[in-house]
Amino acid sequence: MKDLNQAVDLITRDIGLDQHEIDQRKAFLELGETDIDLLQRIHKLLQDDKEGFSDAFYQHLVEFPEMRTLLPDAETMARLRAAQSAYFDRLTAGDYGQDYIRNRLKVGVVHQRIGLEPKWYIGAYRKYLSELLPILWRMLADQPETFLAAYDAALKVVSFDMGLALDTYAQAAQQEVVQHRNYLQQVISGMPAGLIVVNDTGDIRSMNDMMRKMLDISEEYLNHPRPLNELIESATLAESVAQVRATGKPCDRVIVTLKRECAGTRHFELSIRPTVLGRENLLLLIAQDVTFQLEATRKLQESEEQFRLTFNQAAVGIAHANTDGEFIRINRKLCEITGYTEAELLHRDFWSITHPDDVARDTTLFNRLAKGEISEYSREKRYIHKQGHAVWANVTVSSMRDALGRQRFIGLVEDISRRKEAEEELRRLVNHDALTGLPNRLLLEDRLGQAIAHAHRAGKLVAVMFIDLDRFKNINDSLGHDAGDEVIVEIASRIANSLREADTVARQGGDEFVVVLPDMAQEEDAAIVAQKILQSLFQPMVVSGQELFPTGSIGISLYPRDGQDAQTLLKHADAAMYRAKAEGRNDYQFYAGSMGTNAMDSLKLEGALRRALERNEFLLHYQPQVDIRSGAVVGVEALLRWQPQGKEMVSPADFIPIAEETGLIVPIGEWVLATACAQHKAWRDAGLPPIRIGVNLSARQFQRQDLAKRVARLLEEMDCTPDCLALEITESDVMQNPEAAVEILRQLHAMGMHLAIDDFGTGYSSLSYLKRFPIDCLKIDRSFVRDITSDADDAMIVNSVIALAHSMKLSVIAEGVETAQQLDFLSDHGCDQMQGYYFSKPVPADQIAKLLQAVKPETGHVAAA
Numbered sequence: 001m002k003d004l005n006q007a008v009d010l011i012t013r014d015i016g017l018d019q020h021e022i023d024q025r026k027a028f029l030e031l032g033e034t035d036i037d038l039l040q041r042i043h044k045l046l047q048d049d050k051e052g053f054s055d056a057f058y059q060h061l062v063e064f065p066e067m068r069t070l071l072p073d074a075e076t077m078a079r080l081r082a083a084q085s086a087y088f089d090r091l092t093a094g095d096y097g098q099d100y101i102r103n104r105l106k107v108g109v110v111h112q113r114i115g116l117e118p119k120w121y122i123g124a125y126r127k128y129l130s131e132l133l134p135i136l137w138r139m140l141a142d143q144p145e146t147f148l149a150a151y152d153a154a155l156k157v158v159s160f161d162m163g164l165a166l167d168t169y170a171q172a173a174q175q176e177v178v179q180h181r182n183y184l185q186q187v188i189s190g191m192p193a194g195l196i197v198v199n200d201t202g203d204i205r206s207m208n209d210m211m212r213k214m215l216d217i218s219e220e221y222l223n224h225p226r227p228l229n230e231l232i233e234s235a236t237l238a239e240s241v242a243q244v245r246a247t248g249k250p251c252d253r254v255i256v257t258l259k260r261e262c263a264g265t266r267h268f269e270l271s272i273r274p275t276v277l278g279r280e281n282l283l284l285l286i287a288q289d290v291t292f293q294l295e296a297t298r299k300l301q302e303s304e305e306q307f308r309l310t311f312n313q314a315a316v317g318i319a320h321a322n323t324d325g326e327f328i329r330i331n332r333k334l335c336e337i338t339g340y341t342e343a344e345l346l347h348r349d350f351w352s353i354t355h356p357d358d359v360a361r362d363t364t365l366f367n368r369l370a371k372g373e374i375s376e377y378s379r380e381k382r383y384i385h386k387q388g389h390a391v392w393a394n395v396t397v398s399s400m401r402d403a404l405g406r407q408r409f410i411g412l413v414e415d416i417s418r419r420k421e422a423e424e425e426l427r428r429l430v431n432h433d434a435l436t437g438l439p440n441r442l443l444l445e446d447r448l449g450q451a452i453a454h455a456h457r458a459g460k461l462v463a464v465m466f467i468d469l470d471r472f473k474n475i476n477d478s479l480g481h482d483a484g485d486e487v488i489v490e491i492a493s494r495i496a497n498s499l500r501e502a503d504t505v506a507r508q509g510g511d512e513f514v515v516v517l518p519d520m521a522q523e524e525d526a527a528i529v530a531q532k533i534l535q536s537l538f539q540p541m542v543v544s545g546q547e548l549f550p551t552g553s554i555g556i557s558l559y560p561r562d563g564q565d566a567q568t569l570l571k572h573a574d575a576a577m578y579r580a581k582a583e584g585r586n587d588y589q590f591y592a593g594s595m596g597t598n599a600m601d602s603l604k605l606e607g608a609l610r611r612a613l614e615r616n617e618f619l620l621h622y623q624p625q626v627d628i629r630s631g632a633v634v635g636v637e638a639l640l641r642w643q644p645q646g647k648e649m650v651s652p653a654d655f656i657p658i659a660e661e662t663g664l665i666v667p668i669g670e671w672v673l674a675t676a677c678a679q680h681k682a683w684r685d686a687g688l689p690p691i692r693i694g695v696n697l698s699a700r701q702f703q704r705q706d707l708a709k710r711v712a713r714l715l716e717e718m719d720c721t722p723d724c725l726a727l728e729i730t731e732s733d734v735m736q737n738p739e740a741a742v743e744i745l746r747q748l749h750a751m752g753m754h755l756a757i758d759d760f761g762t763g764y765s766s767l768s769y770l771k772r773f774p775i776d777c778l779k780i781d782r783s784f785v786r787d788i789t790s791d792a793d794d795a796m797i798v799n800s801v802i803a804l805a806h807s808m809k810l811s812v813i814a815e816g817v818e819t820a821q822q823l824d825f826l827s828d829h830g831c832d833q834m835q836g837y838y839f840s841k842p843v844p845a846d847q848i849a850k851l852l853q854a855v856k857p858e859t860g861h862v863a864a865a
């Protein structure tokens with residue numbers, strides 16, 4: 001109602017319906033007081049005909065379907081008839097003031113709003129006047145003048161009402177148009193898109209605020225006609241506009257790029273629609289600023305491209321998989337790692353290429369990830385390469401959601417095969433000896449531990465053998481380390497080939513090997529294996545052009561008899577090996593409790609050795625050297641002995657190597673030289689026959705540049721001449737640096753010293769050097785003498801050495817002669833002298849004195865001891 005009143009107010013204002021206007025309208029219609037009097041007269045007369053009049057009117061209305069739709073039911077009909085009847089009543093009532101006029105305007109607005117067209121309105125007034133005419137005539141037939149005046153008055157008031165109704169219609173319609181236009185303008189200016197209307201000639205007819213803002217132009221710009229192509233210079237747009245004009249069909253997605261001073265480069269997407277206004281053909285251009293979208297799309301494409309490149313060129317394999325583990329996307333690296341093509345992998349799931357042993361753990365982790373219990377997992381696992389081999393990879397899998405919210409898994413796969421191989425190699429290196437490839441001590445102890453545990457359960461024996469090559473140092477020193485390595489490799493192979501598969505041979509370091517024989521039934525089996533090993537070692541081997549006959553010494557300990565654990569068994573086998581060495585090498589020894597552990601722990605030994613000189617714990621024993629032809633004692637070899645206070649005597653075989661290592665051999669060696677000189681003088685002073693004392697020189701002593709001077713000074717100090725002593729230098733020591741050796745030997749020889757090469761045959765000396773060494777004697781090593789009567793090779797070697805020495809005008813002493821047969825052999829083959837247990841073990845000096853006293857002055861012969 002408020003709205004209706006407002007509409008009436010507006011119409012009143014718009015048509016200027018003030019009192020002046022009303023008066024003017026009435027004046028123009030000549031509607032005056034007389035008319036009003038007349039109308040009031042007929043008003044009274046018409047009271048009886050009101051209802052019939054109204055009925056007739058409605059009967060006429062309902063004959064038209066358009067009217068019937070406005071009168072849908074009886075109730076509406078009754079209400080409208082009552083309103084119509086009241087209107088007819090007021091029409092003649094004579095009050096046509098503001099209230100009446102306002103009421104007429106309201107009715108006009110309502111009718112206009114319900115769409116009742118003016119024709120029905122006019123028709124209704126016509127009907128009213130036609131119906132009124134006979135009624136008036138019937139009432140005023142006797143007063144024709146009054147009838148005509150009354151009917152004329154009715155005609156005036158109906159015309160007054162019709163004028164109001166038609167003005168209301170027009171104004172209401174105009175208001176509606178204005179409202180619509182306002183509404184349209186609001187919609188257009190509020191549009192988030194720009195709008196340009198272009199006329200037939202290509203000029204801009206209008207544009208909305210948004211478009212002005214988008215194009216950055218002022219309102220004044222459009223005060224004059226502006227061509228579209230001046231505002232937007234774009235060939236694409238011009239083409240599209242021409243196309244729309246030609247086809248009459250809209251054109252969408254026309255992209256136009258403009259450079260604006262303030263806003264930089266902007267991109268617009270235009271839709272062009274043809275439309276007609278009156279006779280004018282117009283174009284509507286609807287524009288969206290798509291700069292941001294295009295930029296975003298470009299960036300998205302860039303980042304997609306970057307992602308694609310990164311994904312494909314990544315140094316690690318990358319896979320996207322669904323919840324069934326099926327591959328959705330994979331990169332090139334993953335194909336490389338697994339050997340499958342992209343197409344092949346896209347038809348697989350990752351279970352199918354996982355190593356069977358890794359599937360269970362993968363499944364557990366994958367399920368936990370899928371349930372959200374963990375956000376990612378990393379593990380080292382194996383894939384099965386297309387070629388069938390395992391490939392180690394470090395895999396990190398995490399869960400994510402794709403754009404559609406589906407759960408996906410992303411896996412990073414790093415090929416760690418090389419690292420695994422390196423680790424494996426490292427493990428192998430840690431557990432194996434690099435030179436021979438044999439297990440090292442670490443692995444050995446592990447195997448020995450297992451063997452002990454097994455033997456414990458099965459009630460069996462385990463044998464541990466400590467094998468040390470005899471005089472390996474000589475090979476290294478004289479032929480060089482490469483030759484030494486060659487020998488070690490060959491020895492390793494010989495030992496390994498002498499064993500069963502279940503046995504273990506390990507390299508302990510240097511020339512030491514350890515063999516573990518598990519599951520042994522009896523001690524004798526170990527002895528059989530030891531013999532087999534010794535036989536395999538003593539086969540000829542050519543290294544650096546030299547034929548070698550390697551030998552070794554083997555110590556054996558047995559579980560459980562000699563120890564319950566690996567350490568003890570190894571220690572005891574080591575002690576037994578030392579005993580084998582001391583007993584003459586190239587043999588084996590079982591451990592016996594009395595052996596102790598290699599006499600003394602080497603550290604303790606070193607400490608004790610350092611104090612041995614001060615404590616005067618050293619002494620010399622002497623072993624006679626006998627001329628084979630005459631049987632005369634022609635010399636003795638001084639052999640060092642160590643008697644630590646309160647302890648057993650320590651063998652030189654045990655302490656000389658330590659004295660060599662620590663350098664203690666130098667002062668000790670000087671003590672030996674001095675003591676031997678003193679002894680020589682003592683025997684001389686005692687009137688005993690003069691014999692030469694052989695003294696062993698160690699490598700360290702021999703390497704000293706001032707050796708000759710020191711010996712000379714000592715001889716002088718001890719009141720001895722050079723012919724008192726024979727200096728014995730081992731073959732391997734002189735061959736360490738033959739050139740230097742030649743020089744030192746020359747100096748000593750020049751002094752008149754007797755020089756002997758000790759342990760000859762074990763040091764592989766070169767004949768050319770041998771010739772240059774100013775020596776007097778070769779001492780054949782006792783390892784060759786031992787089997788001289790049973791081994792053709794040894795016999796041949798000894799024979800050759802004798803022949804060689806004699807060809808060089810050297811005398812020969814055979815060491816280690818223990819039997820008459822050996823002596824006979826040596827005698828038969830022209831050996832000059834002998835030394836060995838057959839005649840005498842090394843003995844204290846007083847026994848030598850007795851021996852020399854027993855010499856028959858006429859022959860110089862002594863009986864064998």
Ligand SMILES: Nc1nc2c(ncn2[C@@H]2O[C@H](COP(=O)(O)O[C@H]3[C@@H](O)[C@H](n4cnc5c(=O)[nH]c(N)nc54)O[C@@H]3COP(=O)(O)O)[C@@H](O)[C@H]2O)c(=O)[nH]1
Nearest residue numbers: 584639640652653656672696697698816817818836837842
């Ligand atoms: N640098 C020095 N080395 C020395 C000195 N004194 C000894 N040694 C070296 O110690 C090694 C062991 O010596 P040893 O235990 O004294 O053994 C010697 C003899 O007892 C032994 N021999 C002699 N005859 C026999 C025999 O018939 N059978 C048998 N089984 N053994 C026997 O041989 C050793 C002498 O060897 P060699 O010196 O090579 O002639 C030993 O290498 C000594 O050299 C020293 O003062 N300085």
